[in-house]
Amino acid sequence: MSLCLLSEISLPDAPSYAAVATDEYWRAPHVQQHQSLLGQLQSTLDLREQLQIFSMAAGNILPLAGVHLQTAIGDFGAAGSSEASHQHRSLLMLKEQCLAKLHYYSEQPFTPLICTRLQALEVEWLYSLRNALVVTRLQQMALKDTLTGLGNRRFFDDSLSKAIQLANRNNSHCAILLLDLDNFKQVNDLYGHAAGDEVLIAVAEAMHSTLRSTDSLFRFGGDEFAVVLSDDDVASSELIARRLVKAIQRQHSCQQHQVTASIGIAHWQKDQQPEALFSAADKALYLAKEAGKNRVRQA
Numbered sequence: 001m002s003l004c005l006l007s008e009i010s011l012p013d014a015p016s017y018a019a020v021a022t023d024e025y026w027r028a029p030h031v032q033q034h035q036s037l038l039g040q041l042q043s044t045l046d047l048r049e050q051l052q053i054f055s056m057a058a059g060n061i062l063p064l065a066g067v068h069l070q071t072a073i074g075d076f077g078a079a080g081s082s083e084a085s086h087q088h089r090s091l092l093m094l095k096e097q098c099l100a101k102l103h104y105y106s107e108q109p110f111t112p113l114i115c116t117r118l119q120a121l122e123v124e125w126l127y128s129l130r131n132a133l134v135v136t137r138l139q140q141m142a143l144k145d146t147l148t149g150l151g152n153r154r155f156f157d158d159s160l161s162k163a164i165q166l167a168n169r170n171n172s173h174c175a176i177l178l179l180d181l182d183n184f185k186q187v188n189d190l191y192g193h194a195a196g197d198e199v200l201i202a203v204a205e206a207m208h209s210t211l212r213s214t215d216s217l218f219r220f221g222g223d224e225f226a227v228v229l230s231d232d233d234v235a236s237s238e239l240i241a242r243r244l245v246k247a248i249q250r251q252h253s254c255q256q257h258q259v260t261a262s263i264g265i266a267h268w269q270k271d272q273q274p275e276a277l278f279s280a281a282d283k284a285l286y287l288a289k290e291a292g293k294n295r296v297r298q299a
């Protein structure tokens with residue numbers, strides 16, 4: 001089994017897992033799969049990739065419709081996973097510590113023999129899984145805002161650089177929205193920091209449910225948020241910004257505390273550096289505030 005093919009099937013538009021698992025191509029002898037599994041799992045610290053590798057090996061024991069991994073740092077599904085009429089659950093335990101819960105789904109029954117063989121595979125995974133969980137947790141801590149779970153400023157800087165590189169390479173576009181809440185300070189002042197935190201979480205949720213990709217959503221600390229728009233969404237930047245303003249205005253706790261949002265938009269210009277793009281969006285945001293708040297302005 002080639003690692004190249006494994007990374008291909010982890011793409012979002014990959015064929016369904018069931019299709020891949022039943023394909024003759026993957027029906028290498030069980031022993032051969034098993035021997036190489038440990039090496040394959042150790043070749044990556046990416047949790048999703050490990051799940052994919054493990055799922056392929058498990059699919060060699062029984063055609064699977066899906067495999068889900070439930071961990072303390074999030075739930076992950078193998079590419080193309082879906083539920084099916086038969087289900088089997090396992091606890092992945094390492095030295096009395098529960099690393100994860102694993103859910104297998106198949107249209108075929110999980111006989112005791114199949115469960116025993118799956119368990120043997122799970123044992124192969126434990127140390128690599130523990131390492132991947134630690135690394136993923138550290139990545140989350142380094143890149144996420146702990147209050148809202150959105151990307152933090154470091155993640156934003158990284159994402160913006162990548163979006164600009166991509167736009168440069170493909171001769172395409174990107175844009176950023178900078179959002180600052182209006183009248184937020186009074187929530188802290190009148191009702192305390194915990195009430196302010198609740199508003200920030202509610203705003204993050206409202207933005208989350210308004211946008212297609214949550215990967216592009218960030219909070220810098222305080223009441224400042226940002227969105228990086230890739231080529232597909234640049235033409236609708238104003239529409240997206242207005243939707244965000246409305247969603248926040250309609251949000252219950254924002255209504256209760258008369259908190260609204262102002263947004264500045266800047267579209268990337270060829271050869272423009274990230275700092276210049278950010279500064280343009282910041283100026284547009286300032287104009288939105290100056291014009292009376294609860295509105296959108298373009299650079």
Ligand SMILES: Nc1nc2c(ncn2[C@@H]2O[C@H](COP(=O)(O)OP(=O)(O)OP(=O)(O)O)[C@@H](O)[C@H]2O)c(=O)[nH]1
Pocket residue numbers: 147180181182183184185186188192193194195196197200221222223289
């Ligand atoms: N609850 C809470 N407050 C925070 C956090 N981080 C920063 N703040 C507060 O957020 C407030 C942001 O201040 P401003 O943006 O000037 O307040 P504002 O009332 O929204 O001002 P305008 O933007 O002019 O409408 C400050 O009072 C900070 O102390 C946080 O994590 N939680």
